[in-house]
Amino acid sequence: MPELPEVETTRAGIEPHVAGQAVRTVIVRQPQLRWPVSEPLARELPGQVIHGVTRRAKYLLFEADTGHVCLHLGMSGRLRVVPAGTPVAAHDHVDIELANDWVVRYNDARRFGSIFWLTEPPEHFSLLARLGPEPLSADFTGAWLKQQAARRRMAVKAFIMDSAVVVGVGNIYACEALHAAGIHPRRPAQSVSLARYKRLAEAIKTVLARAITVGGTTLRDYIGVDGDTGYFQLSLAAYGREGTLCPRGCGAIRREVIGQRSTFFCPTCQR
Numbered sequence: 001m002p003e004l005p006e007v008e009t010t011r012a013g014i015e016p017h018v019a020g021q022a023v024r025t026v027i028v029r030q031p032q033l034r035w036p037v038s039e040p041l042a043r044e045l046p047g048q049v050i051h052g053v054t055r056r057a058k059y060l061l062f063e064a065d066t067g068h069v070c071l072h073l074g075m076s077g078r079l080r081v082v083p084a085g086t087p088v089a090a091h092d093h094v095d096i097e098l099a100n101d102w103v104v105r106y107n108d109a110r111r112f113g114s115i116f117w118l119t120e121p122p123e124h125f126s127l128l129a130r131l132g133p134e135p136l137s138a139d140f141t142g143a144w145l146k147q148q149a150a151r152r153r154m155a156v157k158a159f160i161m162d163s164a165v166v167v168g169v170g171n172i173y174a175c176e177a178l179h180a181a182g183i184h185p186r187r188p189a190q191s192v193s194l195a196r197y198k199r200l201a202e203a204i205k206t207v208l209a210r211a212i213t214v215g216g217t218t219l220r221d222y223i224g225v226d227g228d229t230g231y232f233q234l235s236l237a238a239y240g241r242e243g244t245l246c247p248r249g250c251g252a253i254r255r256e257v258i259g260q261r262s263t264f265f266c267p268t269c270q271r
């Protein structure tokens, strides 16, 4: 599944090709995604200029004259920029053809993605309205985590993966950040001190920023290239390392299922 760093890398790769370009046509070959592709999109978008591409959580937002295209990659979605006239492949469901003869092409084998045409401000859109802060923004701090954790007994790992608390902390990033901060993933959220939440917020920022940097180098060419979906190849301290020595040298990494997700941690240095 594309995670926040991949979506951000996609955004950065695509934006230079679309910013300032007028839309020539929109072709919807398959409207049945997780939700139907917004019916007005193909009628409203042609003739409008795309001013830029931003991201909120894992949604890409293409800002046009009278609204936004709001796109989520779902489980298997991929967005590429290809020359106009490039033959259509299986699962190429939507094309946004631009005046510069490039096409933004959406491919999604499993069709769990979504494409909405928003005329309201994106932050008012129902799927975006209740999201927590962006992890790499100044709004996301240890103090914010401590405040949100009040009276919450749920495992801290599930807590930081809740998109109402903070967006974009996928399973690998949660495991890695908790290891870096020395916090046991099962610890009740309300019992983590402010000082440790400050360390955790910094660790989340660090692991995500590192993944975006790695993504920028591994997926730098968005033109006509099939990008793999999934987590970028990060060097990991805990995730997927069951039975190997903790990098701090304390003992073996353990795997347990927490909140239905495989969780890797060091029972010695994470408390």
Ligand SMILES: [Zn+2]
Pocket: 246, 247, 248, 249, 250, 251, 266, 267, 268, 269, 270
């Ligand atoms: Zn350890």
